Amino acid sequence: MTTGEPIAPAEPPTADHLPQGRSRRRRRVVVLVAGTGGGVVLGLIAATVLALLGIIGPARVDTVGEVDFDQELAIPPLAESHLDEDGRRVFDLTAREGRTQFLPGGQQTGTWGVNQDYLGPTLRAHRGEEVLLQVTNDLTETTTMHWHGMHLPAAMDGGPHQEIEPGQTWSPTWLIDQPAATLWYHPHTHGLTELHVGRGLAGLFILDDDESAELDIPAEYGVDDIPVIVQDRSFDDQGRVTVASASGPAGPLGDELLVNGTLGPYLDVTTERVRLRLLNASAARTYSFAADDGRDLMLIGTDGGLLEAPVALEEVMLSPGERAEVVVTMSPGENVVLRSNPPDLGVAAMQDRASGGQDTFDVLELRAAASLTESAPLPTELVPMPQLDPSQADEHREFELRSFEINGQPMDMNRVDFTATVDSTEVWELRNVHGDPHNFHVHDVQFQVLTVDGRTPPAHLSGWKDTIYLPPDVPTRVIMRFSDYADAEVPYMYHCHLLWHEDEGMMGQFVVVEEGTDPVTELPGEDHEGAGGDHDHHVGRHQH
Ligand code: C2O
Ligand code: CU
Ligand code: CU
Numbered sequence: 273m274t275t276g277e278p279i280a281p282a283e284p285p286t287a288d289h290l291p292q293g294r295s296r297r298r299r300r301v302v303v304l305v306a307g308t309g310g311g312v313v314l315g316l317i318a319a320t321v322l323a324l325l326g327i328i329g330p331a332r333v334d335t336v337g338e339v340d341f342d343q344e345l346a347i348p349p350l351a352e353s354h355l356d357e358d359g360r361r362v363f364d365l366t367a368r369e370g371r372t373q374f375l376p377g378g379q380q381t382g383t384w385g386v387n388q389d390y391l392g393p394t395l396r397a398h399r400g401e402e403v404l405l406q407v408t409n410d411l412t413e414t415t416t417m418h419w420h421g422m423h424l425p426a427a428m429d430g431g432p433h434q435e436i437e438p439g440q441t442w443s444p445t446w447l448i449d450q451p452a453a454t455l456w457y458h459p460h461t462h463g464l465t466e467l468h469v470g471r472g473l474a475g476l477f478i479l480d481d482d483e484s485a486e487l488d489i490p491a492e493y494g495v496d497d498i499p500v501i502v503q504d505r506s507f508d509d510q511g512r513v514t515v516a517s518a519s520g521p522a523g524p525l526g527d528e529l530l531v532n533g534t535l536g537p538y539l540d541v542t543t544e545r546v547r548l549r550l551l552n553a554s555a556a557r558t559y560s561f562a563a564d565d566g567r568d569l570m571l572i573g574t575d576g577g578l579l580e581a582p583v584a585l586e587e588v589m590l591s592p593g594e595r596a597e598v599v600v601t602m603s604p605g606e607n608v609v610l611r612s613n614p615p616d617l618g619v620a621a622m623q624d625r626a627s628g629g630q631d632t633f634d635v636l637e638l639r640a641a642a643s644l645t646e647s648a649p650l651p652t653e654l655v656p657m658p659q660l661d662p663s664q665a666d667e668h669r670e671f672e673l674r675s676f677e678i679n680g681q682p683m684d685m686n687r688v689d690f691t692a693t694v695d696s697t698e699v700w701e702l703r704n705v706h707g708d709p710h711n712f713h714v715h716d717v718q719f720q721v722l723t724v725d726g727r728t729p730p731a732h733l734s735g736w737k738d739t740i741y742l743p744p745d746v747p748t749r750v751i752m753r754f755s756d757y758a759d760a761e762v763p764y765m766y767h768c769h770l771l772w773h774e775d776e777g778m779m780g781q782f783v784v785v786e787e788g789t790d791p792v793t794e795l796p797g798e799d800h801e802g803a804g805g806d807h808d809h810h811v812g813r814h815q816h
Pocket of ligand 1: 460
């Protein structure tokens with residue numbers, strides 16, 4: 273299990289490395305529930321009772337008022353690109369090792385990044401463009417790069433079958449053909465996703481389209497359109513990333529937050545309205561973002577695109593992998609703290625506490641300048657949202673999530689769990705039949721939510737989604753359309769995006785085929801992983 277595995281420190285530990293006078297947040301003691309020898313059962317019963325009473329168990333984390341906000345929020349650079357002779361927009365991405373000093377004056381941590389020491393640049397492309405991603409692996413281990421939320425051929429998807437060996441370059445190419453949205457990229461190496469993302473391989477992939485370009489909404493990257501990539505981490509006394517401070521049913525949890533890799537971040541706001549592109553890039557933790565004074569966050573977009581109309585929310589909950597675009601309105605000279613309140617995970621008290629369900633964080637301080645550039649009022653309408661019609665569905669499927677399995681089976685790289693057909697609409701019923709938190713993510717398509725527990729979903733679930741939180745025993749019905757990219761040999765994934773669960777096998781795979789093709793149940797041979805993109809600098813094929 274990779275849970276809690278530390279990122280290798282770049283420097284040996286030495287004492288007295290913290291700058292004097294810096295107030296770090298109070299360290300919290302994690303009390304592990306344990307018993308020994310013949311006393312195990314009694315010990316566990318006692319521990320359970322005590323945990324239920326809230327006496328022992330993972331300590332609640334509450335960083336409100338304890339975060340210094342003394343580092344300027346890093347804004348990931350926009351990735352450079354050029355057009356090749358075929359008119360394709362070409363990006364060069366190199367996954368490499370780096371060293372990152374998260375705490376001012378503290379020690380460096382050995383990290384991974386894309387074209388930089390930690391995280392990666394923001395990719396940006398317009399609907400209708402063809403893109404070519406040249407992804408080079410400069411690491412000493414095999415990795416992959418997945419375009420989360422992207423509609424694209426399976427061979428370009430960067431799932432666990434499209435491995436990139438050290439020294440190799442993988443060059444997927446596809447046409448951007450979906451609405452403007454905040455997508456992201458990260459490795460998807462089977463069994464190692466948590467580790468590779470945790471070390472720092474992740475970035476945003478912003479899509480634009482003609483409709484979004486015409487809307488009068490904050491859109492100046494790094495000025496009033498701000499990436500907010502949130503990850504929980506734990507640090508040792510020297511300021512290096514260390515083992516998770518707690519580990520519960522959702523996976524490993526950190527007790528401090530990084531935003532775009534910045535610990536204790538503030539953002540100087542110069543405009544009346546600011547758009548935050550929130551990405552939960554954490555392994556296990558779910559957030560419920562809110563302003564510290566309870567002012568509305570205007571939700572304008574979800575995973576796969578803009579909403580029909582802005583929705584005023586006091587809190588925006590995001591489980592791992594989900595995104596939301598919110599607009600915050602500021603007054604001159606004020607400071608507003610983006611906070612994460614205890615998320616409503618819908619699980620029983622003990623699991624809740626051990627899954628971070630009772631934790632509160634100060635996330636990011638927004639500091640408004642003494643005078644702010646005026647911003648246009650938010651449009652009352654954003655983009656049209658054509659509704660997929662469940663009465664036209666060609667196929668209904670059910671997915672039950674329990675332990676590390678979906679429909680009673682763990683992930684098998686050679687098994688194809690189902691076959692979808694081009695030009696068909698499918699309704700999926702998703703159920704978490706387990707007491708622990710899970711969510712559900714599907715590749716290739718964006719879906720619409722039909723019902724949550726049999727009822728019309730709330731307004732914040734009215735837009736395109738590719739990842740959705742599943743509270744226990746709340747059946748959620750979603751609808752999606754498979755429109756193209758038939759390939760009987762390369763599968764897409766669906767899985768829980770709590771990365772420990774995914775790594776442990778809470779994942780399945782499907783193929784999309786032309787109508788009239790036989791269903792596929794198995795992948796042909798072991799050589800299928802090379803099916804996508806060009807492999808230059810080929811250095812031999814890894815066997816699964
Ligand atoms: Cu963000 Cu299959 O992953
Ligand atoms: Cu994905
Ligand atoms: Cu899960």
